[in-house]
Amino acid sequence: MSNKKKIICECCGIILDTPTTSSNFVGKCPRCGKKLVYLHKHWVVYSFCFAITSFLFAILADILPYLEINSSGITSGMKVLDYFDVLANQNYTIISVIILLCMQVLPLFVLLCIILTDLACIFFIKNKIFYCY
Ligand SMILES: [Zn+2]
Numbered sequence: 001m002s003n004k005k006k007i008i009c010e011c012c013g014i015i016l017d018t019p020t021t022s023s024n025f026v027g028k029c030p031r032c033g034k035k036l037v038y039l040h041k042h043w044v045v046y047s048f049c050f051a052i053t054s055f056l057f058a059i060l061a062d063i064l065p066y067l068e069i070n071s072s073g074i075t076s077g078m079k080v081l082d083y084f085d086v087l088a089n090q091n092y093t094i095i096s097v098i099i100l101l102c103m104q105v106l107p108l109f110v111l112l113c114i115i116l117t118d119l120a121c122i123f124f125i126k127n128k129i130f131y132c133y
Helices: 043-063 082-089 093-123
Strands: 006-008 015-017 025-028 035-037 065-071 074-079
Touching: 043 093, 074 082, 082 093
Parallel strands: none
Antiparallel strands: 006 015, 025 035, 065 074
């Protein structure tokens, strides 16, 4: 068994020895020609940062006014969450709940799951498979 690192082509499944290079690019698959790269060493941190940023912007989009009109000294505005109240007040409660689930609850839940999974990978799992190769 050699000590050389192995990489698997995602396209055709061939297992190849990898040359030692400083960059992520390894080469091209001899069978299918697909570009072969290593994952970045700290890819979990990137995923965590994107998820936390998306979560914060989603919360800010809910809190800050979406539409604000100032006319003749009278200011009127709406937030994203106000749309659900408007639909519910016009007897479209089921549609309001479905839209609320699809636009707010489910995306925030998925982002929260990604954040927690990434935190678990960063702090609790020390296996190298999560960092590279
Ligand atoms: Zn291939």
